[in-house]
Amino acid sequence: MVRYLDQDGELLDDQPMSDELALEGYRVMLRGRRFDERCVSLQRQGRMVTLAPGIGQEAATVGAAMALDPKTDWFVPQYRELAGQLWHGYPLRLAFLWHVGHPIAFQVPDDLKMLPFQAAIAGQLPQAVGLAWGLRLKHDPGVVLAVFGDGGTSQGDFHEALNLAGVMKAPVMFLCQNNGWAISTTVEHQTASASLAQKALAYGFPGVQCDGNDLFAVYATVRDAVARARAGEGPTLIEAMTYRLGLHTTADDPTRYEPREMHEMWVDRDPLRRMQIHLVSRGVVDRSGLERIEDEVKEELRVAWDEAQKEPAPDPAYYFGRAYASTSQRLGSQLSRFERKGLG
Amino acid sequence: MAELTIVEAINTALAIEMERDERVLVFGEDVGVTGGVFRATDGLFQRYGDARVIDTPLAEGVIAGAAIGLAIAGWVPVAEIQFLGFAHNGFNQVVDQLARARYRSAGRFSAQVTIRAPYGGGVRAPELHSDAFEAHFTHAPGLKVVAPATPADAKGLLLSSIRDPDPVMFLEPLRGYRQVKGEVPDGDYPVELGSARVAREGTDVTVIAWSAAVQVAQQAAEDAQAQGISVEVIDLRTLVPLDVAAIAASVTKTGRAVVVQEAPLTSGFAGEVVATIQEEAFFSLQAPIRRVAAPDVPYPVQMLEEHYVPNAERVLEAIIATTRD
Ligand SMILES: Cc1ncc(C[n+]2csc(CCOP(=O)(O)OP(=O)(O)O)c2C)c(N)n1
Numbered sequence: 001m002v003r004y005l006d007q008d009g010e011l012l013d014d015q016p017m018s019d020e021l022a023l024e025g026y027r028v029m030l031r032g033r034r035f036d037e038r039c040v041s042l043q044r045q046g047r048m049v050t051l052a053p054g055i056g057q058e059a060a061t062v063g064a065a066m067a068l069d070p071k072t073d074w075f076v077p078q079y080r081e082l083a084g085q086l087w088h089g090y091p092l093r094l095a096f097l098w099h100v101g102h103p104i105a106f107q108v109p110d111d112l113k114m115l116p117f118q119a120a121i122a123g124q125l126p127q128a129v130g131l132a133w134g135l136r137l138k139h140d141p142g143v144v145l146a147v148f149g150d151g152g153t154s155q156g157d158f159h160e161a162l163n164l165a166g167v168m169k170a171p172v173m174f175l176c177q178n179n180g181w182a183i184s185t186t187v188e189h190q191t192a193s194a195s196l197a198q199k200a201l202a203y204g205f206p207g208v209q210c211d212g213n214d215l216f217a218v219y220a221t222v223r224d225a226v227a228r229a230r231a232g233e234g235p236t237l238i239e240a241m242t243y244r245l246g247l248h249t250t251a252d253d254p255t256r257y258e259p260r261e262m263h264e265m266w267v268d269r270d271p272l273r274r275m276q277i278h279l280v281s282r283g284v285v286d287r288s289g290l291e292r293i294e295d296e297v298k299e300e301l302r303v304a305w306d307e308a309q310k311e312p313a314p315d316p317a318y319y320f321g322r323a324y325a326s327t328s329q330r331l332g333s334q335l336s337r338f339e340r341k342g343l344g
Numbered sequence: 345m346a347e348l349t350i351v352e353a354i355n356t357a358l359a360i361e362m363e364r365d366e367r368v369l370v371f372g373e374d375v376g377v378t379g380g381v382f383r384a385t386d387g388l389f390q391r392y393g394d395a396r397v398i399d400t401p402l403a404e405g406v407i408a409g410a411a412i413g414l415a416i417a418g419w420v421p422v423a424e425i426q427f428l429g430f431a432h433n434g435f436n437q438v439v440d441q442l443a444r445a446r447y448r449s450a451g452r453f454s455a456q457v458t459i460r461a462p463y464g465g466g467v468r469a470p471e472l473h474s475d476a477f478e479a480h481f482t483h484a485p486g487l488k489v490v491a492p493a494t495p496a497d498a499k500g501l502l503l504s505s506i507r508d509p510d511p512v513m514f515l516e517p518l519r520g521y522r523q524v525k526g527e528v529p530d531g532d533y534p535v536e537l538g539s540a541r542v543a544r545e546g547t548d549v550t551v552i553a554w555s556a557a558v559q560v561a562q563q564a565a566e567d568a569q570a571q572g573i574s575v576e577v578i579d580l581r582t583l584v585p586l587d588v589a590a591i592a593a594s595v596t597k598t599g600r601a602v603v604v605q606e607a608p609l610t611s612g613f614a615g616e617v618v619a620t621i622q623e624e625a626f627f628s629l630q631a632p633i634r635r636v637a638a639p640d641v642p643y644p645v646q647m648l649e650e651h652y653v654p655n656a657e658r659v660l661e662a663i664i665a666t667t668r669d
Binding site: 049050079100101102103105106119120121151152154155156157182183184185189190191251252256257313314316318319320322323330331334335338341 | 373374376377378379381399400401402403405406429430433468469470471472473609610639640641642644645646647648651652658661
């Protein structure tokens with residue numbers, strides 16, 4: 001298993017990125033963490049819809065995103081990788097709007113190479129393969145990062161996607177965030193395989209396990225996979241070993257199934273804490289510097305939430321124009337009836 | 345009699361049937377230790393153990409497909425699909441395989457399988473968790489499709505579905521899970537499949553609905569009463585097989601009909617009901633039959649859903665319009 005930083009923030013190898021980038025990565029991880037905490041609390045106040053926080057998984061998603069070039073490369077999400085999406089350029093304001101159920105959160109900005117959030121587990125994976133294959137076909141330098149959870153590896157879509165990716169040598173990195181759980185189902189109930197990474201072997205390309213709570217390990221593993229993909233050598237499956245420190249969603253109660261000791265063991269492996277210790281011990285930042293970053297992130301979140309709240313409510317007819325390129329006569333008459341009467 | 349919510353009534357039916365018939369297996373995503381994401385299977389794992397209550401891998405295709413094989417092996421599978429929208433991941437196994445198990449073996453094999461799934465909108469759930477996809481399954485000969493609206497029917501129809509020799513898609517009203525409470529007879533209480541229920545008697549207009557839309561229809565009927573229109577509400581309870589006689593009898597009496605569905609208009613099950621009325625009660629009709637449905641676009645994200653799901657106001661409007669035609 002690839003690892004650079006041990007549980008106590010001790011560096012085991014040469015740091016695979018500059019100190020400046022490491023600090024920037026930490027900042028985005030923190031932004032993801034504080035965003036999720038804020039949203040869970042807003043959800044509890046009834047101001048947000050059911051949401052799935054990525055608490056504890058920030059190193060896995062930010063590390064992977066840092067290995068991409070946002071100018072050429074695509075990010076294909078499931079729903080628990082917002083921190084990585086923020087690194088890739090998804091705006092915080094839209095992230096807030098996602099959790100209030102505003103449709104424009106799904107309308108990824110034009111200049112961003114990213115697909116919308118995906119509710120169907122593993123449904124994004126065949127699409128990611130098609131996207132990667134299509135880029136290669138037109139000699140586009142871009143590669144595709146597709147993210148999903150351990151539960152996703154049980155879906156037919158996962159197996160069909162990996163199989164085709166292998167056959168087409170598609171430039172795609174499959175990032176499986178193995179966070180131990182699919183709602184209440186453990187990985188042991190999900191598969192009898194010794195690892196998820198080894199599933200790649202059956203499809204004819206490498207599968208690599210890395211410490212998903214170690215920003216450097218995820219970054220270096222995905223960076224190598226990106227190099228393979230760009231060189232035309234095809235896909236890689238990366239299993240990032242991490243843990244869901246929060247809830248499956250705000251509708252979930254993990255105390256019904258999660259062993260307390262297991263949770264506590266992973267609290268000690270918190271990716272944020274690990275980075276803090278490392279950055280301070282290396283002298284990249286001191287304690288007051290960390291506090292300043294906290295304050296800055298807090299302020300960014302405040303500003304973005306303010307902006308999000310100023311977003312006008314969507315026009316009730318929003319969807320009529322968005323199911324087809326042009327509105328048929330029948331749909332048009334449904335729309336005009338709707339506009340006359342207002343109600344659904 | 346006990347006052348239960350729909351999800352409690354379902355839990356009760358599952359427990360009764362697991363106790364009565366040792367061949368019954370309950371499986372699906374998160375149905376075991378945690379008792380289902382809506383607690384429909386709460387307590388079953390603890391009572392019947394991990395050989396009969398099984399947390400499966402996250403794969404709807406193999407949940408439905410394995411159910412066919414388990415049935416052939418002599419078990420009585422009751423599988424849960426966490427949300428009906430995800431049954432599509434197992435569409436081949438449900439519609440092309442499960443529905444045809446008897447037919448394609450020329451009667452040699454059958455599949456006494458029940459697939460339970462919550463469905464329908466109005467609870468601010470994410471994409472694909474709210475769409476009313478019943479018509480995707482009513483168009484699959486070999487499959488029965490049941491869609492109760494009340495706790496008593498949820499219990500009674502689930503008992504009958506599990507015992508039915510043919511496969512049943514048992515669609516549970518997500519919005520009513522905890523919201524709808526009602527008296528439920530104790531003990532073994534099967535309700536026959538294929539029989540509709542008169543939810544409210546009336547003489548001027550028949551409103552036909554199923555699942556969560558029944559509550560909407562009843563509210564509209566109440567509002568119509570205040571305007572002097574007497575509305576009969578028919579709760580179909582079972583979509584396949586359809587209780588043609590009950591529909592014909594009511595419309596023959598009232599001469600007017602409104603059919604309510606939560607799904608988008610085009611190719612929805614309401615169209616089937618309208619065509620049936622036209623065939624069975626044409627000469628009693630005093631006005632065109634009206635449909636109340638969602639527009640022909642997919643279910644929207646949360647902020648827009650109240651504009652999408654047909655509500656009592658729209659049903660009332662259709663009721664009034666049909667009396668003026
Ligand atoms: C095809 C499909 N089936 C079922 C669900 C319901 N569901 C939502 S999340 C989830 C568990 C997902 O687990 P995993 O893939 O490990 O990702 P995680 O939530 O842990 O990030 C399930 C079963 C779904 N969204 N899509």
